[in-house]
Amino acid sequence: MKKAGIYLICLFLTPSLHTFSQELQHQKTTQINGSVGITNNGISIVPSFSLxxxxxxxxxxxxxxxxxxxxxxxxxxDAKPWYSLFWFRYKLSPNQSKFNMNVGTHLGLNYVSMPIPSTKDSLQIQKTDRYFVLELFPRYQVSKHLNMGIYFLRSNGINAGTLHTLHFVTLFTDISQIKLSKKATLGITPQLYYLNIDGHDGYYLTTEISLAWQNFPIIFKSTMNKTFESQVEGSKPFLWNIKLVYPLKGGKISP
Structure with a gap:
């Protein structure tokens, strides 16, 4: 079943990758941007799990x-790796459309520290779990400040000992650029989501709040996650964090 699922994912992505290769021949400008953030509690892309x-x-x-x-x-x-994601994404809808549809895939690497058996000292080794992931993200721009949509993510473990299949589905709402004053803006992103891992499921609510000031380099964010009902191992009743994000200066590269 796992191999069949991965085959179907590859089959689904093939037309998009072919279209992408044709588009690249007509595109000239490459856009680069990024950010770095620090938080008191690392919360995963699936917000029911944390570091x-x-x-x-x-x-x-x-x-x-x-x-x-x-x-x-x-x-x-303490400089120990937690995870690495290498996303490849393609936008199916035109840039100026109010309806947007993204499809993406990535190879995910999750690093787990494990004690070495049969040793007196507390020595550990770093185990790498590999996952193949597909995402679909249709959404609609209701107004300048409001976007709504559905986010779907499916993950398949590649090596032995990993989670076999994960389904993550959210009802997504993004309320952005709410003016609190002439210089301060607020963003709120509440999401109701369903999580199923190898047949064990749960229902959750997560909300991200962001606060930014004009001409100030740091964006303040906080994520809160509430579990309503869950059979998923490791789910906690409530998670939260505070995060400081520094957007890196982007740029364009032209041939």
Missing amino acids: ERPATVFNMSISKGRFSFDPEMAFSL
């Missing part, structure tokens, strides 16, 4: 036309 200690996250996006490569890497503050 349970401070972390730093690096994001980068290299886009050309409708295609983008979006790597993301996270580390604990």
Whole structure:
């Protein structure tokens, strides 16, 4: 079943990758941007899971036309790797359309520290779990400040000992650029979501709040996650964090 699922994902992505290769021949400008953030509690892309200690996250996006490569890497503050995601995304809808549809895939690497058996000292080794992931993200721009949509993510574990299949579906709402004053803006992103891991499921609510000031380099963010009902191992009743994000200066590259 796992091999069949991966085959169907590849089959679904093939037409988009073919269209992408044709578009690249007509695109000239490459856009690069990114950010770095630090948080008191690293919360995963699936917000029911956390590192349970401070972390730093690096994001980068290299886009050309409708295609983008979006790597993301996270580390604990003692420099131990947490996860690495290497996203390849393609925008199916035109740039000026109110309806947007993204399809993406990535190879995800999750790093787990494990004690070495049969040793007296507390020595550990770093185990790397590999995942193949597909995402679909249709959304509609209701107004200048409001976007709504559905986000779907499916993950398949590649090596032995990983989670076999993960389904993550959210009802997505993004309320952005709410003016609190002449210089301060607020953003709120509430999401109701369903999570199923190897037949064990749960229902959750997560909300991200962001606060930014004009001409101030740091964006303040906070994520809160509430579990309503869950059979998923490791789900906690409530998670939260505070995150400081520094957007890196982007640029364009022309041939």
